[in-house]
Amino acid sequence: MRERLSNALSEFTAAAALVVLFVALSFASPHFLTADNLFNIGAQTAVIAIIATAQTMVIITKGIDLSVGSVAALAGVVGAITVRDLGFSIWAATAVAIAVGALAGLVNGLLVTVARIPPFIATLGTMSAARGLVFIVTGAVGVYGLPESFQLLGNGQILGIPFAVVLTGVVAVGVAFLLAQTRFGQYTYAMGSNLEAARRSGIPVGRHLTAVYVLAGVLVGLGGMIAASRVNSGQPNYGIALELDVIAAAVIGGASLFGGQGRIIGTLIGAFLIALVRNGAVLLDISIHYQMVIVGLIIWAAVYFDQYRRRRLESRG
Amino acid sequence: MAPSTTSNRRATTRQRRGGSVLAAVVATAVLAACSGVEVRDGSDDQAAATGEPTAASGPLELAVLPKAVGHEFWNTVRAGAECAAELAGDVTVEWDGVTAETDVEGQVNLVQNFVTRQVDGIVYAATDSTALAPATQGALDAGIPVAMIDSGTDPQPEDVPLYATDNRAAAVEAANLLAEELGAGEHEVALIEFQPGSQTNTERVEGFTEGLGQHDNLTLVGQQPSHSDVNEARRVTEDILTANPNLAGIFAANEPSVLGAAQAVEAAGRSGEIVIIGWDAAPDEVAGLRSGQISALVVQNPFNMGYLGVQNMVEHLREGSPLESADTGVTFLTQENVDTEEAQAILEPSCDNPPVG
Amino acid sequence: MSTAPETERSVDPRDVTAEAPVLEARGIVKRFGHVEALRGADFTVRKAEVVALIGDNGAGKSTLIKTLSGVHAPDEGELLVGGRPVRFSTPVDARQAGVETVYQDLAVADDLSVAANLYLGREILRTGPLGRLGLLDKRAMRRGAAEALSQLGVRIPRVTTPIAMLSGGQRQSVAVARAIIWATSVVILDEPTAALGVVQTERVLDVVRRARDAGMSVVLVSHNMPQVLEIADRVEVLRLGRRAARFRADEVTTDELVAAMTGSLVTEKEDR
Ligand SMILES: Nc1ncnc2c1ncn2[C@@H]1O[C@H](COP(=O)(O)OP(=O)(O)OP(=O)(O)O)[C@@H](O)[C@H]1O
Numbered sequence: 001m002r003e004r005l006s007n008a009l010s011e012f013t014a015a016a017a018l019v020v021l022f023v024a025l026s027f028a029s030p031h032f033l034t035a036d037n038l039f040n041i042g043a044q045t046a047v048i049a050i051i052a053t054a055q056t057m058v059i060i061t062k063g064i065d066l067s068v069g070s071v072a073a074l075a076g077v078v079g080a081i082t083v084r085d086l087g088f089s090i091w092a093a094t095a096v097a098i099a100v101g102a103l104a105g106l107v108n109g110l111l112v113t114v115a116r117i118p119p120f121i122a123t124l125g126t127m128s129a130a131r132g133l134v135f136i137v138t139g140a141v142g143v144y145g146l147p148e149s150f151q152l153l154g155n156g157q158i159l160g161i162p163f164a165v166v167l168t169g170v171v172a173v174g175v176a177f178l179l180a181q182t183r184f185g186q187y188t189y190a191m192g193s194n195l196e197a198a199r200r201s202g203i204p205v206g207r208h209l210t211a212v213y214v215l216a217g218v219l220v221g222l223g224g225m226i227a228a229s230r231v232n233s234g235q236p237n238y239g240i241a242l243e244l245d246v247i248a249a250a251v252i253g254g255a256s257l258f259g260g261q262g263r264i265i266g267t268l269i270g271a272f273l274i275a276l277v278r279n280g281a282v283l284l285d286i287s288i289h290y291q292m293v294i295v296g297l298i299i300w301a302a303v304y305f306d307q308y309r310r311r312r313l314e315s316r317g
Numbered sequence: 318m319a320p321s322t323t324s325n326r327r328a329t330t331r332q333r334r335g336g337s338v339l340a341a342v343v344a345t346a347v348l349a350a351c352s353g354v355e356v357r358d359g360s361d362d363q364a365a366a367t368g369e370p371t372a373a374s375g376p377l378e379l380a381v382l383p384k385a386v387g388h389e390f391w392n393t394v395r396a397g398a399e400c401a402a403e404l405a406g407d408v409t410v411e412w413d414g415v416t417a418e419t420d421v422e423g424q425v426n427l428v429q430n431f432v433t434r435q436v437d438g439i440v441y442a443a444t445d446s447t448a449l450a451p452a453t454q455g456a457l458d459a460g461i462p463v464a465m466i467d468s469g470t471d472p473q474p475e476d477v478p479l480y481a482t483d484n485r486a487a488a489v490e491a492a493n494l495l496a497e498e499l500g501a502g503e504h505e506v507a508l509i510e511f512q513p514g515s516q517t518n519t520e521r522v523e524g525f526t527e528g529l530g531q532h533d534n535l536t537l538v539g540q541q542p543s544h545s546d547v548n549e550a551r552r553v554t555e556d557i558l559t560a561n562p563n564l565a566g567i568f569a570a571n572e573p574s575v576l577g578a579a580q581a582v583e584a585a586g587r588s589g590e591i592v593i594i595g596w597d598a599a600p601d602e603v604a605g606l607r608s609g610q611i612s613a614l615v616v617q618n619p620f621n622m623g624y625l626g627v628q629n630m631v632e633h634l635r636e637g638s639p640l641e642s643a644d645t646g647v648t649f650l651t652q653e654n655v656d657t658e659e660a661q662a663i664l665e666p667s668c669d670n671p672p673v674g
Numbered sequence: 675m676s677t678a679p680e681t682e683r684s685v686d687p688r689d690v691t692a693e694a695p696v697l698e699a700r701g702i703v704k705r706f707g708h709v710e711a712l713r714g715a716d717f718t719v720r721k722a723e724v725v726a727l728i729g730d731n732g733a734g735k736s737t738l739i740k741t742l743s744g745v746h747a748p749d750e751g752e753l754l755v756g757g758r759p760v761r762f763s764t765p766v767d768a769r770q771a772g773v774e775t776v777y778q779d780l781a782v783a784d785d786l787s788v789a790a791n792l793y794l795g796r797e798i799l800r801t802g803p804l805g806r807l808g809l810l811d812k813r814a815m816r817r818g819a820a821e822a823l824s825q826l827g828v829r830i831p832r833v834t835t836p837i838a839m840l841s842g843g844q845r846q847s848v849a850v851a852r853a854i855i856w857a858t859s860v861v862i863l864d865e866p867t868a869a870l871g872v873v874q875t876e877r878v879l880d881v882v883r884r885a886r887d888a889g890m891s892v893v894l895v896s897h898n899m900p901q902v903l904e905i906a907d908r909v910e911v912l913r914l915g916r917r918a919a920r921f922r923a924d925e926v927t928t929d930e931l932v933a934a935m936t937g938s939l940v941t942e943k944e945d946r
C-alpha cells in the first residue's frame with residue numbers, strides 16, 4: 001500500500017491539520033463547536049468548495065483556470081437578471097447560470113485546445129472579459145429586487161442541512177466518482193500526466209480537454225448562482241481574487257500544478273481548512289492580517305510538502 | 318435646495334442631547350458646504366447652459382475617474398459629473414475606472430494615460446492617498462488641473478481641491494447614533510469595515526472608534542473586513558454573531574458590508590433585535606431600513622461630489638476661478654425621514670432636481 | 675543465436691516474390707520547418723520477422739517510426755499495409771491496423787498506475803448501462819495487466835503502482851509489454867533496451883523472439899550492433915533520412931553495418 005499512501009500523504013497531512021485546528025478551536029472558543037456555527041461554516045464554504053472542485057479538475061490536466069471568479073460573478077448576475085427582468089424561476093435561472101458557466105468553459109477549452117494558448121493566459125483573458133461583461137450587463141450596479149424564492153440555493157435547507165451544503169456534497173461525490181471511476185477521469189489524469197502519451201494512446205485530447213473546461217464552467221456557474229442566491233442579489237464585484245482561494249484549496253489538498261495529481265477529497269479538506277482558519281480567526285477576533293498570514297503559511301507548507309514528496313519519488317525513479 | 322437641517326457635527330450633538338429625533342438630517346462643515354452652494358447659483362448654471370460667452374469657452378474634455386466601477390455609489394458620482402457637464406455646456410466627461418478599488422497601480426496608469434492624452438482637467442477619487450500623490454503631481458506638472466472627489470491624496474497639493482464627505486466626522490456621528498439607539502446599559506458592538514489600508518476605510522474606522530470612546534458603555538468585541546464583498550461581509554458577521562451571542566449593535570462601513578451584515582443578522586433570526594447602523598444607500602439597504610433590519614444609514618452625497626468636481630473644474634478652466642475644497646455633506650437616513658423630499662433628492666438624484674444645494 | 679524455423683521465407687530483400695510486406699513505407703519525406711528529417715525513406719517489414727532499423731544519431735529513425743505509427747503525417751510518400759495503401763492520420767489508425775509502438779521517449783503517464791497505462795486508451799468498461807456511462811472495470815484491468823506482465827516475465831511490485839515509482843528499466847519494460855500485448859501484426863520498438871540492465875535486456879529480447887515466433891513482426895531500433903546481429907533477421911540502415919543499405923543479419927558483420935551507417939557502404943540505389 002506504499003504507493004497509495006504516498007499519493008494520499010498530502011491529503012493526510014491536510015486532514016490532520018484540519019482535525020488539529022478543529023480540536024484547537026473547540027477548546028479556544030466556546031462558540032465554535034455549536035450546531036449553528038458548524039451550519040454556518042458549511043454554508044460559507046459551499047461555494048468555494050464547489051468552485052475549488054472545478055479548479056481541481058483543471059489543475060489535474062496541468063491547466064489552471066483564473067477566470068473562475070469573474071465567471072461565477074457573470075453567472076450570478078445573469079441568473080439574477082433573468083429572475084428580475086424575465087420572471088424566471090430560480091430553477092430556470094440556475095439553468096441559465098450554469099449555461100453561462102459552461103459557455104465560458106467552452107471558450108476556455110477552445111482557447112487552450114484549438115488556439116493553443118497556454119491555460120494561464122487563456123483564462124486570464126477570460127477573467128478580464130467575463131468581468132467586463134458583468135459590468136456591461138449590470139451597468140455596474142448590483143442586481144436587487146429579487147423575490148424571496150431566489151434565496152433557495154444559498155439560504156434554503158433540506159432536513160435542517162443548508163441546501164448549499166447538500167449541493168456541495170452532490171457535486172463533490174459526483175466529481176470524485178467521475179475522476180476515480182470513469183474513463184473520463186482516467187483520461188483527465190493521463191492528459192495532465194503526459195499529454196503526448198495520452199495523444200499517442202488514442203485519447204482525443206482536444207475534445208476531452210475542452211470537456212474538462214466545460215464541466216468546470218458548469219460548476220463555476222452553479223457556484224456563482226449559489227453565491228448570488230445567498231446574498232439575494234447579483235453582485236458585480238463578487239469573486240474578485242476567488243481564484244486564489246480555490247487554487248489554494250486544491251493545492252493544500254494535494255493537487256499538483258504540474259498536473260496528473262489531485263483528488264476531490266483533498267480539495268474539500270483544503271477548502272475547509274481555509275474556512276476554519278477564517279472562521280476561527282473571527283471567533284477569536286484575530287485581525288484579517290493574521291488570517292492572511294496563516295493561510296499563506298498553510299499554502300507554503302502544503303506546496304513544500306508536495307515538492308518534497310515529488311523529489312523523493314524522483315530520486316527513487 | 319439645502320437639506321432642511323444643515324449643521325456641523327457639534328450642533329448635531331447638541332440636538333441629540335436636546336432629545337431631538339435622531340432622524341436629524343445632517344450635513345457637516347457648514348462653511349465649506351455653503352461656499353459650494355453659493356458658487357452653484359442657479360442663474361450661473363443657466364448662463365453656462367445657454368452658452369453665454371465666457372473668457373475661455375469652447376469644448377472641454379474632462380477625465381472623471383472613480384475609485385472603481387461597479388458600485389451604485391460611483392454611478393451616482395457619474396450622474397452628478399454628467400449633470401454638471403450638461404449644465405455647463407460643451408463639456409465632455411470621460412468616465413473611466415479600474416475594476417477593483419485595490420488596483421492602485423492600475424489607477425496610477427489610468428491617470429497617467431489621461432495626462433498623456435492632454436485632457437483639459439482631471440477629476441478623480443484616489444484609491445490610495447499616498448500612491449496617487451505623484452500621479453496628481455504629474456498631471457499638474459503637465460499643466461492639467463486636478464480636482465479630487467471622495468478621496469484625496471497625501472500630500473494634497475494646495476491648488477488641488479477635495480470634494481468629499483468628512484468620513485471621520487460622520488463616523489463619529491454614527492457611533493453616537495448607535496449609542497443613542499442602544500440606550501443605557503452595557504452593550505457589545507461590532508464593526509464591519511471594508512478595505513483595511515484604504516484611506517476612506519481608515520477614516521471611518523478611526524472616526525467610529527473615536528466616537529465609541531465617548532461611550533463607556535459600548536464595547537467593541539469584533540472588527541472584521543468585508544473586502545467590499547457581500548458574501549464576505551455576511552460570513553464575517555455570522556462568525557461575529559456566533560462568537561458574541563450578546564452582540565447588540567453593528568456599524569457596517571459601506572454598502573456591501575451593510576448588506577452582508579443585515580443578511581447575517583436576518584439569517585440568525587435577530588433582525589430588529591440588533592441595531593445596525595450602515596453607510597451608503599443602495600436600494601436593498603434602503604429596503605432594509607424600511608423593513609426595520611437597519612436602524613440608520615449614513616448617506617453621502619456622491620452626486621454632489623461628481624457635480625462639484627466637474628462644475629468647479631469647468632469654472633476654473635473657463636473663468637480662472639480658484640479651486641477650493643468643499644464638504645459634500647452626509648445625511649442620516651432613518652425609517653422616519655426616508656420618505657421626505659430631501660431624503661428622496663439624495664437617494665434618487667436627478668439632474669432635474671440635483672441634491673446639490 | 676537461435677533463428678526461428680520459418681526463416682526459409684524470403685528474407686532476401688531483392689526477392690520480392692513472396693506475399694506482400696505487412697508494413698511498408700515508400701519514399702517518405704518529412705520536414706520539420708527547415709530540417710528535412712526524412713528524404714525519401716523506404717522501409718519494409720515482412721511477416722513474422724525481426725527487422726532492425728539502425729543509423730547514426732539524427733539519421734531519422736525515430737521520425738520514420740513515428741510516421742509508421744501515425745504520430746507524424748508524412749509530407750510525401752506512402753504507407754502500405756499488406757500491400758494496400760493506407761493513411762495513418764492518428765496513432766489510433768495505426769493501432770487499428772495492428773501496429774503498436776514503444777517510443778524512444780516512452781510516452782507513459784507517470785501518475786497513472788501500471789495497469790492504467792497498459793490499458794490507456796483501451797480501458798475495459800463495466801458491462802451494461804454503467805459501462806455506457808464510462809464506468810471503468812478496474813478489477814478486470816488489474817487482473818489482465820497482472821496476467822500479461824507475468825506472461826511476459828516483467829516483474830513489477832504490483833500493477834497498482836504509479837509508473838513514477840518504477841525504475842527506468844521497469845518503466846521501459848511496461849512500455850514494451852503494453853505494445854506487445856496489443857499488437858496484432860507489428861510491434862515497433864525504438865531503443866527499448868537503452869535503459870535496461872543485462873537481465874532485463876535479455877528478457878526484452880526474449881519477449882521479442884516470442885512475439886516473432888507467434889507470427890508477429892518486430893521492428894527494433896538499436897545502436898547496439900551485437901544485439902542487432904543477435905536478434906534480427908534482417909537489418910535496414912537509415913542514413914541522412916534515406917535507406918542506405920539492407921542486409922540479412924546472418925550475412926553481415928558489425929564492420930559492414932558501421933560502414934553502411936557512415937556512408938562508406940551503400941547497397942541501395944541513390945536515385946530512388
Ligand atoms: N519534432 C521535431 N521537430 C523538429 N525537428 C525534429 C523533430 N523530430 C526530429 N527532428 C529532427 O529530425 C532529425 C532526425 O531525428 P530522429 O529523432 O528521427 O533521429 P534518430 O535517428 O532517431 O536519432 P537517435 O539515434 O539519436 O534517436 C534530427 O535532425 C532531429 O533534430
Ligand SMILES: [Mg+2]
Nearest residue numbers: 735736737778
Ligand atoms: Mg531516435
